[in-house]
Amino acid sequence: MFCSLRLPLVGLLSLTFAHAVLAAECAPALQKGAEVFARECAVCHAVSKGATGTMGPNLSGVIGRKSGTLTGFNYSQAMRDKAIDWQAETITQLITQPQAYMPGTYMPYMGLADAGDREAVVCYLKQQQ
Numbered sequence: 319m320f321c322s323l324r325l326p327l328v329g330l331l332s333l334t335f336a337h338a339v340l341a342a343e344c345a346p347a348l349q350k351g352a353e354v355f356a357r358e359c360a361v362c363h364a365v366s367k368g369a370t371g372t373m374g375p376n377l378s379g380v381i382g383r384k385s386g387t388l389t390g391f392n393y394s395q396a397m398r399d400k401a402i403d404w405q406a407e408t409i410t411q412l413i414t415q416p417q418a419y420m421p422g423t424y425m426p427y428m429g430l431a432d433a434g435d436r437e438a439v440v441c442y443l444k445q446q447q
Contacts, residue, residue: 351442354435362427365446374425378446380404396422406440413439 355365362374369376375391382405386398400420402408411419413436415429430436 347438347441348445350435351438351440354430354439355442358427358430358435359439362425365443377443380409381406381444381447394422394424396420397424406444409440409443410436 355363359374359377362372364370364372364376365378366376367378369378370390375388375393382403385400385402385404386393397420402412412425413427413430416423416425416427418429430439
């Protein structure tokens, strides 16, 4: 009996450890990310599960989601056609200069110039899963 429970337990512990490592990796940037998100992103985007954004889609669970696929949001054709797998790198590219990265996006944002702010926002979004 012990052996049959061991593998799921090991898997669960590995998953918990991986989440702890991610949290520790981003810990210094989380507060900054929350502040930058509130200042730069929250006017259009929500990050709470089930909440609706005022102009942009909810970003809760955005990591690993395909662009233009959140049910109930009217995306630009550019966002739907690009079919991006949202990861740290692709989010960073988008928030650097949205119009240059994705011509035709409805996102009117001019971009987040500071690389440290972009990294902090990405860490914050990783925690909003």
